[in-house]
Amino acid sequence: MHSLKRRNQLTPLGGHKQVIRYNLNTSQPDIFDSVLCCGLLVYMIAAIVIMTEQNINAPRAFANVASVDWAATEPFNEKTENFFDLLEQAVSIVQRADTMRTAAFWVLILCCIRVILYLKIHPHIAGVTRTFELCAWELVNFLISFSIIYFLLAFIAFIKFGYQYDEFATMEDALLTQFSILIGGDAPDYRDNPSLCIYVVGYVFVCTLSLLNFLLAIVVAGYDKVREQLASKQVVTSFVHDALYVVVDSYKWFSRKWPSKVKILNALTDCFPEVMNPDCERTLSQTDFAAVLTDASIRGCSVENARDIFQHYARFEFIKATENLPGPHSPPEEEFQRDSVSRNPLGSLSSPQQAAK
Numbered sequence: 349m350h351s352l353k354r355r356n357q358l359t360p361l362g363g364h365k366q367v368i369r370y371n372l373n374t375s376q377p378d379i380f381d382s383v384l385c386c387g388l389l390v391y392m393i394a395a396i397v398i399m400t401e402q403n404i405n406a407p408r409a410f411a412n413v414a415s416v417d418w419a420a421t422e423p424f425n426e427k428t429e430n431f432f433d434l435l436e437q438a439v440s441i442v443q444r445a446d447t448m449r450t451a452a453f454w455v456l457i458l459c460c461i462r463v464i465l466y467l468k469i470h471p472h473i474a475g476v477t478r479t480f481e482l483c484a485w486e487l488v489n490f491l492i493s494f495s496i497i498y499f500l501l502a503f504i505a506f507i508k509f510g511y512q513y514d515e516f517a518t519m520e521d522a523l524l525t526q527f528s529i530l531i532g533g534d535a536p537d538y539r540d541n542p543s544l545c546i547y548v549v550g551y552v553f554v555c556t557l558s559l560l561n562f563l564l565a566i567v568v569a570g571y572d573k574v575r576e577q578l579a580s581k582q583v584v585t586s587f588v589h590d591a592l593y594v595v596v597d598s599y600k601w602f603s604r605k606w607p608s609k610v611k612i613l614n615a616l617t618d619c620f621p622e623v624m625n626p627d628c629e630r631t632l633s634q635t636d637f638a639a640v641l642t643d644a645s646i647r648g649c650s651v652e653n654a655r656d657i658f659q660h661y662a663r664f665e666f667i668k669a670t671e672n673l674p675g676p677h678s679p680p681e682e683e684f685q686r687d688s689v690s691r692n693p694l695g696s697l698s699s700p701q702q703a704a705k
Contacts, residue, residue, distance in 0.1 A: 405437075478577075
């Protein structure tokens with residue numbers, strides 16, 4: 349739940365080894381966000397300017413239209429010309445207001461898309477976004493097939509029934525009629541026309557019953573994949589639980605004055621860079637953990653704080669705490685260890701980029 353950004357750097361002296369560092373700069377180069385923010389800024393400026401002008405000009409323009417003196421001694425042609433000029437000014441004001449409403453509509457559509465993408469913040473509420481990401485190309489292929497069949501059937505209806513039924517008088521009308529049938533609208537009266545009956549029954553069978561069920565099958569298959577991936581992530585809990593725990597965890601970190609998680613991650617990766625390899629497994633004892641943090645001279649990290657942080661992560665069910673057998677000169681101590689059978693060591697050194705969660 350705590351976002352961290354990983355930065356790769358090359359070691360000096362021309363080495364090829366990558367040094368992984370973490371920082372609190374979680375800003376990502378998101379083109380969509382940049383375009384959306386620029387669009388919102390432009391829209392707000394334009395809306396302020398246009399609304400200010402309308403508040404001043406609209407009452408005046410409509411008052412001028414209503415104040416035309418038709419009983420004046422001026423020629424009638426001049427009066428009508430003056431009236432239409434004033435009316436055109438009023439219409440232009442209304443058209444600009446309609447243009448702003450249209451722009452607001454598209455801006456809200458983009459904001460809605462952005463909100464849907466933001467649902468990826470947590471795996472349990474990212475089902476919709478992840479489903480469409482997994483089956484995106486299958487949906488594209490389906491839409492191509494559906495469009496070819498849909499337009500072909502509309503063209504057949506336009507050629508055959510266009511001169512008999514208003515619903516198929518033009519190609520546009522035929523497309524709209526088919527869409528109305530697709531979403532459950534009324535079909536043209538086909539009781540007295542066998543050809544139209546065959547067409548309607550065939551269209552309903554092909555598009556409504558078959559192709560829509562193909563679409564449903566594609567989406568369901570994608571959602572099943574998302575659920576399988578979610579089931580394999582044993583560290584994921586409910587969104588409500590994680591959201592509440594963020595507050596509790598932040599309060600605990602602040603009240604106990606523990607060091608920054610970014611500094612802890614950097615200290616661990618500096619001492620054990622090999623654990624960034626996903627195949628690497630390494631146990632870390634409480635004493636070693638405390639020694640790493642104290643040797644790194646992290647501000648506010650005493651031995652007691654390091655042990656408290658160790659115990660804080662040891663309480664999670666996805667971290668296995670074991671006890672080393674005491675040696676001749678060493679007391680028993682706890683350690684983080686990967687359980688290769690059923691557990692994922694989130695927070696252990698085998699995955700340090702996740703230890704700050």
